[in-house]
């Protein structure tokens with residue numbers, strides 16, 4: 001008999017076909033976030049959960065007595081209570097690698113857009129406000145030869161550094177662990193302490209996972225150290241930034257601007273954010289390309305199938321379950 005699995009949102013057919021060859025698949029038909037109680041209810045009888053944009057916590061796990069694997073369709077797994085899964089010997093997997101360049105592309109797009117006022121200028125033209133060419137119109141900030149500070153030099157941080165190098169930027173980074181010399185050399189990246197990256201970056205781009213240590217990593221104190229001409233780029237997690245402090249820093253021009261793909265209480269925005277001209281706001285679309293979303297779905301499916309077949313999945317988040 002095929003094991004039963006639950007998929008929390010519709011996925012590309014190719015991934016569903018792969019799953020269906022090995023499993024009895026139930027898919028939630030709408031692309032909207034189920035509440036934990038609903039996920040738990042759907043998981044009463046299943047051995048595998050393919051989690052796409054849902055929380056997996058005690059409320060889910062306490063109802064899912066047969067669950068053996070939670071395959072997260074995403075690289076960040078702060079929405080999954082990994083400790084609670086480990087306690088129950090449930091394997092947790094994620095989808096790193098396939099979305100690295102796509103997310104870095106978007107981070108760099110935000111950087112370009114906010115520095116060169118691309119969205120603001122587009123709005124200006126569309127709204128028929130452009131009357132004549134002016135020498136002093138829409139001045140932005142240069143990107144080339146500036147200093148790009150990368151907070152978190154994991155896969156996506158490294159890909160961002162490569163993009164910065166392409167624009168002749170100087171690359172500084174700060175990370176939990178210093179990268180090895182070969183990586184620093186390849187990226188031309190200089191390791192600096194937390195205070196230096198805040199003080200010296202013209203563009204500070206966040207690439208850290210959300211953990212208790214990175215919650216409100218950037219707040220009022222950090223903004224006070226940044227250059228008034230600096231821009232913050234966040235494609236990592238909204239809760240890494242104290243949004244109240246960010247709004248204050250943007251309003252007072254303590255910093256020059258921000259490019260944000262993620263928000264502290266997304267999809268809800270701080271009410272002041274949309275009123276500001278010095279921000280570019282995106283709806284958490286870092287990995288949203290056709291190629292990458294298919295890659296994520298296929299990798300999540302492969303992880304899930306491996307775990308159900310007793311093989312070690314390629315992307316295990318809690319390897320302790322195997323010891």
Ligand code: DGY
Pocket residue numbers: 073074075076077099286287
């Ligand atoms: C990720 O992969 O973590 C993206 O943010 C989608 O959740």
